[in-house]
Amino acid sequence: MNGKELIDQVRRSIAVAGSPAPTDRAVAEYLGISITGLANWRSREMVTTRQMVGLLTAVVKASKRRTESEAIKPIVEFFQIQRTTVGNGSNCRIFDPGKGENEHPYLTGLKRELERHRGVYIFYDSRGRALYTGKTKAQSLWKEINLAYNRDRDPNLQRILRVQHPERRQDFRTSDEMRRQIRPINVRLHELAEYVSAYQVSEGMIGDIESLLIRAFPNDLLNKKIENLTWG
Incomplete structure (x- = not known):
């Protein structure tokens, strides 16, 4: 030859x-x-x-x-979420790139990259504390991130102390008439998340990278998932 x-x-x-x-x-x-x-x-x-x-x-x-x-490439890191409602208002997206004259070129490009790739992502609260990390192999990061953003989590994981005010139509009662107790309630991720990071990861490494991230954060919210994880 x-x-x-x-x-x-x-x-x-x-x-x-x-x-x-x-x-x-x-x-x-x-x-x-x-x-x-x-x-x-x-x-x-x-x-x-x-x-x-x-x-x-x-x-x-x-x-x-x-x-x-x-093996792993950052798509976006600590992006400040621009919460927008979709449909009847019960669900949200992390941002809306807009259309026509209102289209935002940076957000359009970011959405396109998230739609093209699979990998892992992390949500953070306003202090930069990790709230949730997840992975996607079957669907795009864009779709999975927005699904997770609206997902109800285990009541023992994502709870916050709040006063439960009445939602039905009734008269307001002053504090001397009614004691308003602070109670733990379950909240959706979009009520707490302020920032998100997303990374493109080689398919064979996605599960291992997610496991590494969850184990790396000294965080009760994330570490609850460790017992359900397997490498590979």
Whole structure:
């Protein structure tokens, strides 16, 4: 086999059906060599065993670099939630990018990135304390984050002390007539969350990264989930 035959075979093997043939730069990056090195390989009349071993070593190193660089990437960190209601007002989204003249380019781009990727996310309260971390493999981060934002959690997890004022139509009674007790009540995540972070994660690592995040926070809200977690 000569060098041109080898490079042409590599190009065919990494081609994606329905897409243009990989460029020389794409082939060189895949092999872990420079454009000049690729040209040198193509000009070889005979490829020796030693040269093939050297090329395989370069491919392994390039693959490792790609894995490390693509394993986890931040999409957005400590984004201040801009709560907007949807539908009949019972559910919320973390933000609305708007439409037409009111479209916000930054929010539109952020929504697009969250729709493109899977991974993990973290909600924080106004002090930056982690409230909830979750993962998604089957659906986009955008969809999963907004579902979690509206999700009712275990009553033993997300509770807050509040005075329960009457919701039905009745006369107001002053404090000397009625004692208003402070009681623990369960709240939705969107009542407490002020910030959110989201990370694109390689599919095989999503579960492990979520487990690591939950174990890393010294936080009763998150650590309740530890007993239900499995690695992998």
